[in-house]
Amino acid sequence: MIDHCPTMRTTPASTLASPFRLRNKTVKNRFVVPAMGTGFATADGFVTPALLDYYEARARGGAGIVIVETTTVEFPRGIHASNKLVADTDLAIPGLAELASVIKRHGALAILQLNHAGRMGKTRINGIQPVAPSAIAAPGGQIPKALTQNEIALIVQRFGAAARRAEMAGFDGSEVHAAHGYLLATFASLCSNKREDKYGGTIEGRSLFLREVLQNMRHSTSDEFLLWCRINGREYGNDDALTLSEGQELAKLVAPYIDAISVSVRGYGSQSLVNYPDAPGALLPVAEAIKQVVKVPVIAVGRLSPEVANRAISECRADFIALGRQTIADPDTPNLILSGRTDDVRPCIACFYCADWGAKLDRPIGCQVNAAVGKERIYELIPTAHPRHVVVIGAGPAGLEAARLLGLRGHRVILLEKEPHIGGQLAQAAIPPHKDRLKPLIRYFSAQLQKANVEIRTSVTVDRQYVLDLKPDIILYAGGAKQIVPNIPGVDSHHVTTPIDVLYERVQPGKTAAIIGGGLTGCEVAEHLDQQGVKVTIIHPHDGLAKEAGSSERTRAIAHLSARPVTVLLRTRCVSISPEGAVVREADGTERLIKAETVVLACGVEPDNALYQDLLETGIEAHMIGDCWRPGLIATAVADGARWGHML
Template sequence: MIETQKIDPTTDYSRLFTPFKIGNMEVKNRIVLSPMGTGSSKIDGSKSNSEIRYYEERARGGAGMIILGCQLLTEELAQGSLEGTLEKEHVIPKLTELVEAVQRYGTKVVCQISPGTGRNAFPSMYGEPPVSASPIPAVFDPSVTCHALTVPEIAKIMEQFTNSADIAKKAGFDAIEIHGHAGYLIDQFMSPVWNKREDEYGGSDENRARFARDIIRALRKAVGPNMPIMFRISLDHRFEGGRTLEDSMPLIQLLEAEGVDALDIDSGSYETLDYIFPPAYLGDACMEYVCEMARKHVNIPLLNSGNHTPETAIRLLESGNADFVMFGRPLIADPELPNKLMRGCREDVRPCIRCNEECIGRIVNRLTKLSCAVNIQAAEEQRFKLVKTEMPKKVLVIGAGPAGLEAARVAATIGHQVILVEKEHEIGGQLRVAATPQFKSQLRDLVKWFGVQLNKLKVDVRLNTELQADDSLLDSADRIILAAGALPIEPPILGLDYDNVISVVDAHLHKDLVKGKRIVICGGGLSACDSAIELAQEHGKQVTVIEMRDAVAKDVMFINTISIYRMFDEYGIKQRTNSRVTSIDKVGVHITKLDGSNECIPADTVITAFGMKPDRRLAESIQAKYHAKTRVVGDSDTVGNVGTAVRGGYYAAISLED
């Protein structure tokens, strides 16, 4: 048997499934899908079929309310993004299809409307300077000065809001949410750090809130007094000069006085971007703290987001400081999270690993639509639908890392007979290695989740089993999926065999091998950075990271590096970039810097993290004999991350009959 996830069976999740009202709209439970762009609307601003199915799946999974990612007032303001526009009536039929697909399950659906990014616009997406409250520098190109909106231009935007709200109402939405969040255009008016105006839109809390209050009135003109209007706002920008939690209290009171029916609150801004897309490093419920003060200043319902788990959701509701808990990426990872909790199946909830690689990472870095590292069906619910096979096969999966685990799970789910062999004494592969820091608990949860699923699917898991190319299991299998993992790269550096030198894998798994106080890590990739933070944060080590390139974490998703760099500073982790390791001895690590100078960094323990390479040894011997029925996936094929490994395993399993 495999180790299964240990969850407190006495936890009562029933509080999550009590109804609550926003205005006169009753929501069936307290679980809300956070507003997140999917990058999958059509270029004409209308919704695509895949986006409709994406939202429908989260409604079917039991969410009480779904808030769409921001819909822009006009095509010009959308700046080429594929999130949808509310400018022309041709978008109404597809919006109606989306709305009714969600409402079918008793889920409320909210249209979030935005006048754009303002100073946060990407340089590639504007021909003229972006607009803002004042003539301030653009975020991504400070040499560009924003155009300060004139009063007539503001009046035109209000007309556009009325038009967009009318379109949303005709499409059948249950409520409207104003996107006043995280330093976007509306927030730029509300914040003195960006609003330098001296007219009726600047100079005091009342004036800085005028733009937002004008929007509320413009929406009411279209939707009438009964349709709820919500407002999304960051209450704490978390950077020097930004709006603080205390600064935000008069603003939310003004919004309540203007008739906002609920507030969607968290923290962060583009200056602290990792709080907009909080990675694993920020921990659970990292923005819950804004709720207590907000509750004391307003009487309308509060919604809160930010790395929530089912357990933190219960805690927040029981505190009385919020009325709804928002799950963004967790509902991408597992759209059935609400129904599984309601059925008492907490162990079946697939955890979000907070990697940002396949959700926001795909949209920003690859300009393509959202997916998920652990749920390959996200935004592809129809195309990647699992269908029971009519031709069950004997499938042998070799290797129980993320690729092999997913391949075994999916193959068994669709009805194949699966044997999974693993040479180690437990499942997980590189996941098990990467999961040792406290801040990577989601990876530990993912390994446990796979264990639960494989047990329930009755997969024949054989641990401590290392196959050779002549093993009879290979001959009897109809299909072989090989996911044997990777090997560490060992460059020809003098001293790698010294007793004080260990691999980063051993550093993660065997802390007793990390001797002394002074630790030097050779290599600055993700595993090295995580190990450095773990050793400094949890074990009080003095850590130095050496990297050949000009920055550590060079291949890490850029939002996550913000947290990594902050933690490096917090725990005094030193960096030696543009530096090449030339040798290692009992004194320390000798490096040559970019300018040609040399230095020895003293070390009690040296950790090697030069990267990984595919382990092709078993693959080559098996493919030589069973090429036609063998597929190589995961790091055995190409070294990647959790998402690429899981995707490879998923693809191999769903194509077994091809």
């Protein structure tokens, strides 16, 4: 084992603020923005103003290293989704030069991640058959073409040429993407590499392609250019998955060619979300295991909270801390942590919205909690020249974000809420099991509203006169949504209730419950009730649960639910509610009774804006924001709040 902290016994332990030397370059601190595809490039993969704004904001936020997202060495065969950057042509250099420059302007090292999609490529996106070590499809993917040795040699050269372009553009270095499910990772893994030539077999053979790539990149660039790779320290969920000891071997094999190593993981099947952990520091043991066998500095990743990150650095378990989703949610996170202002960090709620919209739905990324992603310049906070008195009605995500921004910009803001606490649908959504991750966001808003001098009045019954007495210049109505009540016999029985009443424990559930509706809310209420010992049946008319959710969020919800003894009836409608439970009709027309002491209506929500119509008659300027005019995700509510928060 290698002694990585020889100085620890004689000098104070390193901290997140400690500089680090990489070749002849000094990294100002230990924070890294890891590569994250944004979908902000042009269709041909060139740099756009949105991309420049996005990366400049991340660099301004204080990270020592900013790694620019997956950039292909072979367009279009090497992209896995639309609007991904390219570095396979000199035409890309001017745009990449601008990108490197906006990052370096803020004292961060600019690193370009180079990648080939391999079997993650999709004909529907690039019109070409994907390639791989062997003709084995990725889960849910197409059968790829197995690369010949000549084709491998050409791709090796492409990586070298792309690295040369990155250096010409002014990047400080390149990271080779050999992690997750892309081309180089599939060579390293026995799950996808069944070759019998020199590129297959033992981990030595399976890593040969990557080592040739790194060697070629080294020869194609100057001695000053930094070079490293991102690997899977291990894989999960498949009998042939890369083991941790193979991951360590892989790291040792590539170590002679690199200045650092970034350690991620990859999962299959039910483990497919393992590289996006919910629990802080869940992947740290893997990075630590790699660090134990190599001398090159290690970049760790995986929902690293400030506490976990600080300990990891001071205990020499990793050398750099990559903050992925957290720097999408709040690009200023490194600066805020380093200056001790952790209360001001807008927390990522680990919701998968960014990953689902980006990678899976093939759209530019967005963030549930940060409406300014890719619009950083447009959403710059500009103090108002004409302060006005704004009354915001409803302290859900739309009202909270609008009030926060309006207050910060110098308006006088009163925020009214009928519940005894702020949060609206956020507060409700934070109650089910596994949803604690939403609570920091409510705490964040609470702290920020104070700093923005917003007057908050909770437990208020708002009517037209109440608002008139406040004499506002403008009303923002964020009254939220209400449960849809289906038109079926028995729906107004005493044992019928709503998710909100269950979650806030305003009703005492019986020993058995039927949940009408298997959307995300229905699934979460089922988990909540099951945890309380209630025997639960979900009745859902469609052929799959939580279909309105993004694919990763749905995968997670179903995984949580499958771990519990909850009965799920798909393609089944509730046709009436009797004192004994819910009468259902199955797909073949059979009707039967599902016995339930409690029936929960989780059939979706509809706008709740009766008061708004009343307020319009006051003649005061009024606008609806959030769920009260278009029920949706936290993201749509926050985006509405941000729009009005900047517009007034």
